[in-house]
Amino acid sequence: MNACWKSAKAILFHLAIYAVALATLAPFIWMVLTSCKDLGEILLYPPKWLPSKLKFDNYVNAFAAAPFGRFYLNSIFVAVTVTFGQLLTCSMAAFAFARLQFRGREALFLLFLGTMMIPGQVTMIPSFMMLYWLGWIDTYYALIVPGLASAFGTFLLRQFFLTIPRELEDAAYIDGCSHAGVLWRVVLPLSKPALATLAVFTFMGVFNDFLWALIVTNSEEMRTVQLGLAVFRDRYTTEWDKLMAASVTATIPILLIFFFAQKYFIQGITLSGLKE
Amino acid sequence: MPFQVTKKSRPLIYQQGRSAILFLSPTLLVFSAFILFPVLFSFYLSFHKWNMFSQERAFVGLENYTRVLQSAEFWSVLKNTAVYTLGTVPLNMAFALLVAYFLHKKVFGKKFLRTAFFTPVIISAVAAAVIWRWIYEPNFGLLNYFLSWFGLPSVNWLNDPTAAMSALIIMGVWKTFGVNMVLFAAGLEAIPQHYYEAAEIDGAGKWSKFWNITLPLLSPTTFFIVVMSIIGSFQVFDIVYVLTSGGPLGTTKVLVFYLYEQAFKFFEMGYASAVAYLLFALIFILTLLQIRFLQRRVHYT
């Protein structure tokens, strides 16, 4: 009886959570289905879920409208570089804020937090001027270097480092490790969930960025995927068919990364071997 | 000291300052060029009149600030922003924690489910807005269809000035709760299992474990999420821009949208910078309050 109730409960629980997940996913499913319809069907009113015939012309047409191959290469190269760079710079800075005593630490940290409170819309022009003075407009530097410091990432990792038991580090110090050694050998391996989280957010943020990429690049060879998507939309008209197809292909890389990076969130910390 | 962590004597204490400089230098270098300098420059601009096209910037003292504070539109926009924040942050966090908590347990297809809940974060705001416009469509939209199952009347979500903010909040929660879900998930994973085992030996129930172990040990993550969510929702822009553009009748016009409009529609960069600094002051005070009241309850190991 009890076992029966338990499995019934489990089934109900699964039904509920899958229903909610499906509802959350519905807009994406709709996007995928739409990308396989022809324009007439997309604009059908009231809208119809399923395409009458699966069509992949939209993908072909979208890719013919702009050099998306190059755009993908740029987006992925920039996003990967920024992600690794940010993991490095943020974890170093976060370690300093979380574990090292130095004068002005609180003030500097507040300054970091404070800059997050100024919306990017007003800092865009001075940032651009800085790149211009450095001669970096329309280069990969412009897309990569400004992303190498992040107050968000530093804050995120600092919060996480604070939850790591200090005893583990003390043991390493006693063994003669330097600060860098402790960060590299003790703190970072224990921080995989936070690092994976930051990596996904950073990758996604860079990959999906539109305005900054638009402002700092001019030539087609430097353009990114999000700029490519904008080709299908102007003030008055939108080419839904191609836009949807291109959006689906722009979403999938991040979905895949997220799907596989999850391993690290789920693994988490197994403290079983460290029972001091 | 709000950020003080219990001080214990440690080896290498004398080298800490030097190491700190070393560890912070890459970040500080980029930070000063691409974050600090632009932020200070826009502070400078907030005392000037500048239309962005010309090279001339006229010093106007506090005029931009007084003009902002005297503008009726600024106050109504501020109110809209507060409503949006109060509407999204609690919903967003509750939903994110709930999902993260359930997915932390044994669930079939965990990876798929997590990806599904994270998908809204990934979809570009433009594509998402297109889809949500269909969902909110008054006659055939999914949402009204869904409401009709419960005998509820249909709502003109995007045309009706009294409904548009709710529509924005719903889409806002949908679009962003995945971020907090992932953060909560990472936080939950970090809680050492042996705490639960110890509690079980003491005969603690599910609810008491959640209340006495999960929540306190999750508090550094929760603190981070509260601070970031409030900053994020005070700065909401993308989804407003693509879903409602501040309409109907300005009922969904939020601060950053207003700022953007002043800067890039009317080219009043000085005025827009003043709005940005007032927003900064507001968020800064809110964050300090959070640090004051929440940090005390944050449990660090």
Added chain:
Amino acid sequence: MRSPITPLVGLVLACSLMFGCGQKKDRAAAKVTITFWHSFVSSTVPALNELLKKFEQEHPNLAVKAQYIPSGDALIQKLITAIQSQTAPDVSWIHADYLQNLVQANAIYQMDEFLHGPNGLAAEELNDFYPALLEAASWRGTLYSMPMEATNLGLLYNRGLFRNAGLDPDRPPQNWEELREYARKLTFDKNGDGKLDQVGFGIPIFPASGPLGNWMAWQWLPFLWQAGGYNINLEQTEVLFNSAAGVQALTLWKEIYHELNLISFTPDYDAAFPGQQLAMMLDGPWNLPRYRGFRHIDWAIAPLPAGPAKRATIVGGEYLAIFKQSQHPQEAWTFVKWILKPETQAEWSMKSGYLPVRHAATKIKAYQDFLQANPGLKVYVDQLDFGQSPRPVDFHGLEITRLMAEAIEKATLGKQDPKTVLDEAAAKANQLLQQAAQAARK
């Protein structure tokens, strides 16, 4: 140890000495590249590329590097940052709204510099352009840009739905009364569930603060003119959109909006029309290529219905400006001038759906044949003759258009009557005009 750089420097020096003369010669013959920023949608880009290729064939020493920039706000953001860092393009496609700022910042050339130069345009050629377009391309009476293409507003209607409602599909509404009557006849709730199944006419109400806010004001202006009104007086000291004509035009919009219960209808008319749920809407020629793709609907274009005072439509376009930061202004002008040629204009119109900017293009045989085969486009071209553009507002034009748009949104969605909201908007606009006048006196 000797630095390895020294021999390298020597080598470079030697080479430059050796080839020094040759280089100079090369430079004289070298191609000049003109950068051209634009925001055409991808559907018109193939046509544009063909055009550019043709230009390069005819001008072997010139090359055009066209850079696409997503339209609207993105274009102006990029222009602003480029101007600040001295990296502006040679030629850019701009909205007329930005002229004030561009001119005041001394960023763009007066067209006179080129028009009266050795490679200029004769006065009679300039007279061939539609005057409304040249007016919009000017700021304070001086021409600062040239129109690249023209557009205007027509009435798009579904002939099939007309037939179903017992209306003659060959006789679209001729005046305001008919527009209203047809709209009512074409609106119904088939099954009586309280939801509209079909709507007769879409009054274009969008958030005034959104990207379509100007577009809404733009569509309302012809109604203001049809009632005999103007946006502003000729001296630019007072706005006139709150005149009796303005109240009449806005009342018409408000009443139709409420009669048809448009608040409960989708605001995405672009989707509802091909979905056969919307029978009539206002639209421009840029959508023609799209509608040609819809085989399932029988649609047509009609001129806008006449108002109590007259027939009117609004003419607009996008404009080409030459930037002072350009290293090659004369070459840039050669490009602009070539775009303005009747043959180029005709070809561009046939391929893109935009309208030509001058009469001569419409006289070309191939273009006339094309119009016979495309009656929809012909309606737009014919309308160019009575199209007008808003009277110029040299200062605070952006803000004044916004105030007008807010009034339109407020009157239709809110409870206040048209006169009150128009008067309020006019008071604010007049204050701005006064400020501008005071600043000018200083």
